[in-house]
Amino acid sequence: MGDGIPATADFGRQLRALRTHAGLTQEELAHAAGVSVRAVADLERGRAKGPQRRTVQAMAEALGLDADDAQNLERAAQLGRPRPRRSATPPAYNTLALPRDIQDFTARGPALAELVTLAENTDPGHPPVVVISGQPGLGKTSFAVHAAHHLAAHFPDGQFALDLHGMNPEPTAPREALGRLLRALGLAERAVPLATDDRSGLLRSVLRERRVLILLDNAVDESQVRPLLPGAGPSLTIVTSRHTLAGLEAVHRSELALLKREEAVQLLTRIIGTKRVQEEAQSARDLVDLCGHLPLAVRIAGQRLAGRPHEHLGKLVAQLDVAGRRLDTLQAGGLRVRAAFALSYEQLPPPTRTLLRRAALAAGTDFSPEAAALLAEQPIEEAARCAEELADAGLLLPDPGTERYRFHDLLRLFAAERLSDEDGAALSEAAQDRTAQWMLRRATAAALRFDAARHQDAPDGDPDPARAPADRAQARAWLEAEQAQWFEALRRSQATGRHQQVLDAAEAMHWFSDLTQHWELWPEVFQLAVDAARALASRQDEVVHLNYLAWAHNTCVYDHHAALQAAGTALAVAREIDDQLQMGWALGYGAAALYRLGRLDEAIVWLQDSAACLSGQTSPQSRLAELSTLNILGNYLRESGRAEEALAIHRRSEAICRTGMPGQSPELISLYQAAIRQHLGNDLAALGQRSDAEVSLRKALATFEAAQMLSWSEPARLDLALVLRQQARYQEAREELLAAQDSLGELNSPRQAEAAAELREVDQAIAGPGTSCS
Secondary structure, three states: OHHHOOOOOOHHHHHHHHHHHHOOOHHHHHHHHOOOHHHHHHHHHOOOOOOOHHHHHHHHHHHOOOHHHHHHHHHHHHHHOOOOOOOOOOOOOOOOOOOOOOOOOOOOHHHHHHHHHHHHOOEOOEOOEEEEEOOOOOOHHHHHHHHHHHOHHHOOOOEEEEEOOOOOOOOOOHHHHHHHHHHHOOOOHHHOOOOHHHHHHHHHHHHOOOOOEEEEEOOOOHHHHHHHOOOOOOOEEEEEEOOOOOOOOOOEEEEOOOOOHHHHHHHHHHHHOHHHHHHOHHHHHHHHHHOOOOHHHHHHHHHHHHOOOOOOHHHHHHHHOOHHHHHHHOEEOOEEHHHHHHHHHHOOOHHHHHHHHHHOOOOOOOEOHHHHHHHHOOOHHHHHHHHHHHHHOOOOEEOOOOOOEEOOHHHHHHHHHHHHHHOHHHHHHHHHHHHHHHHHHHHHHHHHHHOHHHOOOOOOOOOOHHHOOOOHHHHHHHHHHOHHHHHHHHHHHHHOOOHHHHHHHHHHHHHHHHHOOOOOOHHHHHHHHHHHHHHOOOHHHHHHHHHHHHHHHHHOOOOHHHHHHHHHHHHHHHHHHOOHHHHHHHHHHHHHHHHHOOOHHHHHHHHHHHHHHHHOOOOHHHHHHHHHHHHHHHHHHHHOOOHHHHHHHHHHHHHHHHHOOOOOOHHHHHHHHHHHHHHHHHHHHHOOOHHHHHHHHHHHHHHHHHOOOHHHHHHHHHHHHHHHHHOOOHHHHHHHHHHHHHHHHHOOOOHHHHHHHHHHHHHHHHHOOOOOOO
């Protein structure tokens, strides 16, 4: 051997001598050969004696060896490799060799980097085990195989892949899996024990001294995997499963997620080529979106297109866009999205399959165990257990912060198919009807907690009093979380002729809607109530909900033409039935619409008529209506340059509040007083009395914040910021403007633009003259 290095030396001594002669450190050789530093160190110390041929070739190239020295190094490696015992049978080969890597594998960089780190830093006392889990179609096996090929150089004693057939009716038994692994590792058939425990112990003994990578693909549960894991040594085990295998202790977990849109397009590009994707870039994006960014679905779509090189991407997009045909379209040869889902579905117990199917009926993007229990007609405890089982199987996606679940789009289609096939229309209709009635009763009871006249007393009528929201905070949380469910229940009740339920629910929502003015569903809620009142021929209910509808068009969606039309209809009905209170409200809501349409003078006249209509009324409801009318009238007078008149009007409102309104809760009176303070603050600011204006606005803001009424507090905060700016207190104004701008944006308020403009003015003032904020 050249340079005095004996050709008869073992592999480790040869490698160390060659590296030293080449002037390389272990780190430099590892980097050049593409192996870990630990692997080089283990080889030189003799801990690993027989690296694979490709590892030897990589090191020979890194060392710059000539043909003879490279051959001598390979011969030393051969002597250190395990050999099968001499027998009458042919020599053993690696019957568990890794499957072929996918050339167009895409993404998963962070997950792969984690595995590389583990491979480079294995602790022989605690050989790492990695569990890769996730929903069907995420490409768990493809990723594991790709990772195993990428890490091969780190494990010179071999890489082995064993399919555990976890989705089969009879998964591979641990005893059989152990036998296959031991034989692949070079043990003769007669050396493999009969008992499972003995085989497991022998595997741990063999792996204690070998640096191998074992891929256990498609595991069914923990009991199948545990006997196959090493106890010590420098090996790495990768386990893939559709289940989380949460019972496995001290393992590293890698839960694959859906591809990002750009990653999905990249995968499609690698399958069908850059030219086709560039020619139909938008169709490519639409296609991966319709595939839900699920790797299997994107691959199937790509394979279909690859097999039809002249077919336009847009054609496939049009086919996938038909929801009822999407799963039929997503198949190419033996690859089928539906089949991947069905494997997991068929393994579920009957109650869990029922819940999955029925959950497809849930409205909105996610659902609670409560809603699932109603749809599946199961006790809530059983439904919660089934939902967790589905999440563990990757068939539902759990919310990270709350006990709610959602479908992947394609899985929802699959569940809906199974629902149609196994349950039929009659059972589905019954499930939806049962759920709608329950949800609407709960929603009505929860919303009634915000009725000012009830003083937060627990309302009657909840379908499950023991689990009902206990206070306003819980009621609001439930109404927000289940918004899609109760809203759909309202629609269904109207469609099925339960008009009184619709009216009761909409009436209960009246006060709650004030807290959530940014919800765009309120016009439809009150339109459904108007339709229900007309179906019941109740003119009184009709005019009430027409007024609510006018408010919703004005305040929630800013459709002022629709608001004026609704208010005009309400006014006509109120006059027809001689309801002075509703006439006053209709005039007030109509005025608000006129004002927003730029017809200020007309709006003032309508408000003056409203105030005159209400002033002679004696009911507490009339006093509230009069307060609202006077407050708005004062605002419009101020905007028309009549600030003194505005102040007088708002002082009149203040006097009404001080007089009191029998039957109204202190909380409601407090909110009206705060609203009047806001109006007075703006009047005083318009009159140049800025210090008094600031005091009044701060009191209003504090009350609104304490009541957690964001849609009221943030306009007041903006008004306070304007007064602070007028006093040249720019830094204070800026802080309030920043907070108001963000919150008004969340509320979709038109005053967000005003806040942004004021913020620019304040920043300009802080920067000083001669500067620009552009």
